[in-house]
Amino acid sequence: MQARPARVHRAIGVVAVAATALVAAAAGTSAASPSGASRRPAAEPPSFANKVLASGAKLEHSTPTGAEPLTQPDDITTMGGNIFVAFQNGVGPQGEASATGNRDSTIVEYDLQGHAARQWDILGKCDGLTADPATHQLIATVNEDAHSSVYLIDTAAGGPPVHFAYGEPLPHNGGTDAISLYGGRILISASAPGTSGAPAPDAAYPALYSVTFDSSTRVASVQAVVYDESQATSANGPDEGDKVRLGLTDPDSNEDVPSWAPRFGGDFMLTSQGDKEQIFVHDLGAPSQSLEVLKLSDSVDDTVWAADEAGAIYTTDNSNDTVDEIHGPFTRGSVYVADTPCDANGAPSACPGPGFSANYLGTLNPNTGAITRIELRGPAVAPQGMLFVP
Numbered sequence: 479m480q481a482r483p484a485r486v487h488r489a490i491g492v493v494a495v496a497a498t499a500l501v502a503a504a505a506g507t508s509a510a511s512p513s514g515a516s517r518r519p520a521a522e523p524p525s526f527a528n529k530v531l532a533s534g535a536k537l538e539h540s541t542p543t544g545a546e547p548l549t550q551p552d553d554i555t556t557m558g559g560n561i562f563v564a565f566q567n568g569v570g571p572q573g574e575a576s577a578t579g580n581r582d583s584t585i586v587e588y589d590l591q592g593h594a595a596r597q598w599d600i601l602g603k604c605d606g607l608t609a610d611p612a613t614h615q616l617i618a619t620v621n622e623d624a625h626s627s628v629y630l631i632d633t634a635a636g637g638p639p640v641h642f643a644y645g646e647p648l649p650h651n652g653g654t655d656a657i658s659l660y661g662g663r664i665l666i667s668a669s670a671p672g673t674s675g676a677p678a679p680d681a682a683y684p685a686l687y688s689v690t691f692d693s694s695t696r697v698a699s700v701q702a703v704v705y706d707e708s709q710a711t712s713a714n715g716p717d718e719g720d721k722v723r724l725g726l727t728d729p730d731s732n733e734d735v736p737s738w739a740p741r742f743g744g745d746f747m748l749t750s751q752g753d754k755e756q757i758f759v760h761d762l763g764a765p766s767q768s769l770e771v772l773k774l775s776d777s778v779d780d781t782v783w784a785a786d787e788a789g790a791i792y793t794t795d796n797s798n799d800t801v802d803e804i805h806g807p808f809t810r811g812s813v814y815v816a817d818t819p820c821d822a823n824g825a826p827s828a829c830p831g832p833g834f835s836a837n838y839l840g841t842l843n844p845n846t847g848a849i850t851r852i853e854l855r856g857p858a859v860a861p862q863g864m865l866f867v868p
Contacts, residue, residue: 525807525853527856528803528856530800530857531590531792534800535799546580549565549799550568550799551565553605553656556867560587560590561588561865561867563585563794563863567580571603573603573620582599585616585618599639600629601641602620603620605655607619608656608657615632616631619657621654624651628691630642642697644699646699646700651675651683652670654668658732663762664688665687665732665762666687666689667731679707679724679727681707686702686732687700687703703762703763705724710723711771714772714773722771724757724771728752728753729748729749731778731779741845742758747759749781751779754774754775756772756778757772772847776819776840777825780815780862781816781842782813786808787808789866789868793859794861795861802859813843816862819834840852
């Protein structure tokens with residue numbers, strides 16, 4: 479949008495010079511360039527811009543005490559050209575009722591103009607959401623700290639969400655969070671390890687599960703893929719290249735790394751939010767599976783890789799109850815994160831506060847782990863769940 483005004487200004491300058499020349503010729507004098515006409519204002523560098531795409535305040539859902547607006551959007555996914563957003567509506571991390579007695583999260587389908595098409599209520603706090611285009615299903619986890627379970631929503635056939643209980647007590651004594659499809663597997667983060675029992679990290683606690691669903695019994699079965707104390711290779715810092723033992727306390731978001739990413743291309747990534755680490759899994763599930771751990775300069779939630787220059791980051795703002803759309807001078811392969819200072823281990827209980835800002839959009843150097851804040855034009859946004867749509 480910066481180039482258009484510049485072209486207009488240049489055209490006006492040409493007309494002004496031509497008019498001066500005509501006046502001078504009519505007067506029999508030579509035309510002099512207007513003062514400063516040969517100088518052009520320096521072009522503004524390309525900048526990132528945000529706009530609000532949708533607001534939960536414009537939608538509502540039913541509760542035992544009446545209709546309420548949707549609040550606290552968190553995870554976000556895409557399928558069929560639309561985006562799907564999970565609103566948590568004040569439900570607690572173990573499924574506790576909100577201050578108004580509500581216990582339901584709401585998943586909303588939006589088109590890319592921000593128009594709501596459909597919505598579904600599910601019991602519990604929805605912290606993980608992904609889409610399976612092959613089956614036209616949404617997969618949603620609820621209650622990231624404890625008492626967790628999963629819902630499947632068939633967006634093609636319609637009908638209510640189908641609830642699946644885990645077939646055994648989760649061995650990491652916590653809940654479940656982010657979901658990704660990778661290599662034919664459904665992978666779910668083992669969040670909040672040690673909510674009950676021994677505190678994390680613990681060598682026996684899984685950090686990532688591969689999950690299968692039995693539609694006849696409505697049971698979800700889990701198999702550990704990575705553990706809180708698995709061995710990994712350090713990817714940066716003074717011990718780069720050395721074998722280290724993980725000590726994960728907060729497995730949270732996860733992502734498939736695009737094959738064309740500048741580093742870790744084709745791997746599966748698990749973020750340990752409070753620990754300020756990202757774990758990259760190579761050859762997941764194979765005998766040759768190996769891990770690398772990248773230490774970050776700050777705590778992060780979701781991570782996206784820009785696929786092209788003209789796409790957009792769609793993000794949820796949990797504090798402002800909005801879904802936002804960010805455009806910018808993207809470079810293919812650049813890594814962007816929702817920086818979450820208040821979710822780092824050791825952050826003060828009163829947060830944001832001195833030294834611990836609200837969430838912001840950052841760019842991540844995948845070689846060093848350093849995060850650089852990106853300044854945005856337009857409405858302020860505190861990003862949380864993110865996706866990049868080419």
